[in-house]
Amino acid sequence: MADPGDYPLSMWxxxxxxxxxxWRHFDxxxxxxxxxxxxxxxxxxxxxxxxNMACMLHAGFLFGEVQDSADPLVRAxxxxxxxxxxxxx
Numbered sequence: 110m111a112d113p114g115d116y117p118l119s120m121w122x123x124x125x126x127x128x129x130x131x132w133r134h135f136d137x138x139x140x141x142x143x144x145x146x147x148x149x150x151x152x153x154x155x156x157x158x159x160x161n162m163a164c165m166l167h168a169g170f171l172f173g174e175v176q177d178s179a180d181p182l183v184r185a186x187x188x189x190x191x192x193x194x195x196x197x198x
Contacts, residue, residue, distance in 0.1 A: 134160040 137158040144150045
């Protein structure tokens, strides 16, 4: 077993920061930004999120289907050879 002190925690923190920034772009919260703290006018008044649409199109092409419900596009499954485990479908 590896020593927990050898785990590259700093590398994981950097990657996690990247993932958080990517998620921030995907979910569209950045569209709520205003021009300034004193002016409540939206910086992006049309509120169009090009990142979200690009990700959804990519997932549709990648998996060959489009999401029309809250169910995930793909469900991962695993099985163990020689045992009676159920595989997700």
